[in-house]
Amino acid sequence: MQTVIIGSGNVAYHLARALVEIKLPPVQIFGRNESELQTISNELKIPYSTKNLVNSDIYLICVSDNAVEEVSQLITKKDVLVAHTSGSLPKDxxxxxxxxxxxxxxxxxxKSKVPDYSKIPFFxxxxxxxxxxxxFELASGISENVMESxxxxxxxxxxxxxxxxxFVNHLFSRAKEISDSQEIPFDYFLPLIDETVQKIHEIEPQxxxxxxxxxxxRRILELHEQLLKDESLEIYKTMNHSIQKMYEL
Amino acid sequence: MQTVIIGSGNVAYHLARALVEIKLPPVQIFGRNESELQTISNELKIPYSTKNLVNSDIYLICVSDNAVEEVSQLITKKDVLVAHTSGSLPKDxxxxxxxxxxxxxxxxxxKSKVPDYSKIPFFxxxxxxxxxxxxFELASGISENVMESxxxxxxxxxxxxxxxxxFVNHLFSRAKEISDSQEIPFDYFLPLIDETVQKIHEIEPQxxxxxxxxxxxRRILELHEQLLKDESLEIYKTMNHSIQKMYEL
Structure with missing residues (x-):
């Protein structure tokens, strides 16, 4: 089973790397950004090209959403399988x-961080x-969690x-604005955040x-509203409303 | 330095436990719930009482916010230091x-999970x-992060x-509603959630x-709005609005 990776961004790099790890190295990594391709090629010992796509059974397109359609037209062969890696595009x-x-x-x-590939769900x-x-076979070599979609x-x-x-990350940004305003190091909240996430590995978030x-x-809710304004106040009200609806309060 | 812990909930248990670990076991754990006190007392080898508060230098009140005032009146001595452990009450x-x-x-x-006490910020x-x-001395024995507040x-x-x-936890609840509706195991999102949190240990959330x-x-934002309704749609709009304001989009 031969694969070609198209693209030189983070998804391209990590998919190529994961395939190398399971001893199915891509036969080529193809793209426009020569210096990125060169770096990946050197590290993973895979040939690269910016000009000529080699023959392969499978082409995995790992480029940003708005480039998928254009890039897909570079593949002119017929008896091949072409897959994109986007979460928000139809295969057509x-x-x-x-x-x-x-x-x-x-x-x-x-790029700087290698996740545990075996835990990444593939759809x-x-x-x-x-x-x-x-x-399925290709993905199952990399990961334990493969699903049709x-x-x-x-x-x-x-x-x-x-x-x-x-959205979770944006809440961290807004939270940091609040702690910054009082010169409280945001790092102080990391153990609490870690614990919050650890919990949902064990119990349902609800x-x-x-x-x-x-x-x-009510006392705290009103007090907090007085401390907030603009977007943070809107978030505060929207989230509390949603929480109270969920728990029928 | 003698301490008494008042309360038998999670904060009481963990503060008592942390003090035992640094070889400053509380001289008593005091409260109303005898069976809980007994359990803690047995595990940590600390005397407990539901009736008579012993003499001590410091009393740490670890009860729920709305009980702090009432419980504080049980301490009738004068030359002692009494602290509550609430994040949202004045000391008065x-x-x-x-x-x-x-x-x-x-x-x-x-109760079921012992966090790393040395990482807990004390204010x-x-x-x-x-x-x-x-x-400060007491807290610094337990934790590396002690701050005035x-x-x-x-x-x-x-x-x-x-x-x-x-709010982050509530986003997990709403996210799970969405994945449940499509019979996608919410567990599949845990690696992504872990990575999201891991990232802010290294870079600013913004x-x-x-x-x-x-x-x-715009294409995705509009597509997503069509998939949502009620509180989740409100959250979607509010969060996106706040994100776009923050990045001046």
Whole structure:
């Protein structure tokens, strides 16, 4: 099973690296950014090119969402399988006469940090059973968590991730604004944040809820509202309203 | 330096335990709930009582916010130091002729899990330099992070924790609703959540922001809004608005 990785960003690097680790090194890493490709190529001992795509069974497109369609047109062969790695695109975004698929690793990648690949969920969509099996095998070599997924489902996966990750990170930003305003080091909150996340590895988040809203502590809620303004005040009210609705308070 | 712990909940248990670990076991643990006191007393080898408070230099009140005032009246001695452990009460909530203080450990405690006490930030407020020093010494025995804090400051600490922990947990609840609706195991999101939190140990949350709002990806934002309703839709709009304001998009 030969693969080519297209792209030179974080997803491209980590997918290539994961494939090297399971002894299925990509036959090529292809893209436009020569210096990035060179760095990855040197580290992982994989050939790279900015010009000529080599023959392969599978092409994994690891570029940003808005470049997928254009890049997909570089593949002119027919009897090949082409998969994009985006969480928020249908497989038909791929424009070519080949078999189309989606191969979506649910993780936030950064170049400086190697996550545990075996824990990364992979979501697979293909046109037929054979391709599905092929991609399942590839993903199962890397990870313990491989699942089928339609575009419909991927939309919800992405949405869940927006709530559980993007919005969570933004709450940290707003929280840090508050602690900064009082010259309290935000690092002081890290043990509490770690514990909050540790808890939901063990119990359901709904059972783990604490704080003034779920206690319906009117005194604190009013006091806090007086300390806030603008977007942080809006977040405060919206979140408390949602908590109280969930617990029927 | 003798201490008495008043209360039998999670804060009482863990403060007592932390003091035992640094070889300053409380001379008594006092409260109303005899069976809880007995359990703690047996485990930590500390005397307990539900009736007679023993003499001590310091009394640490570890009861829920709305019980602090009442419990504080049980201490009738004068030349003693009494501290409550609440993040959201002034020290003057304590009603007695003794010296008053606040001794606030910033952590979410559960009985079944022993956190690393040395990482728990303690915030101290006292009436005079001598008491402040005394409580600093006590807290510094337990933790590396001890800081002075007025009631004004504690209010903001608590507010920061609401954003960084209570609201974060609620986002996990709403995220799980979405993944449950598509029969996607919420466990699949835990590696991504862990990574999100790991990141802010290394970089500022504002620099770590990802997702459609900060990319100003209108297509995804509109698509997501169509998938949501009620409180989750309100959260979605409020958070995106706040993200876009922060990054001036």
């Amino acid at each position: 975004i791929l424009k070519g006469d080949y078999r189309k698929a989606s191969f979506y690793p649910l993780q936030t990648f950064s 697979i969509e293909a046109e037929n059973e054979k391709d599905r099996t092929l991609l 339609t575009y419909e489902k991927r939309k919800y996966i992405h949405l869940t991730a927006v709530f559980a990750c993007n 059972a783990a809820q604490t704080g003034p809203a779920v206690r319906n502590d | 909530i304590l009603k007695g002729d003794y010296r008053k203080a606040s001794f606030y450990p910033l952590q979410t405690f559960s 101290i407020e006292a009436e005079n330099e001598k008491d402040r020093t005394l409580l 007025t009631y004004e400051k504690r209010k903001y600490i608590h507010l920061t924790a609401v954003f960084a922990c209570n 620099a770590a922001q990802t997702g459609p709002a900060v990319r100003n990806d």
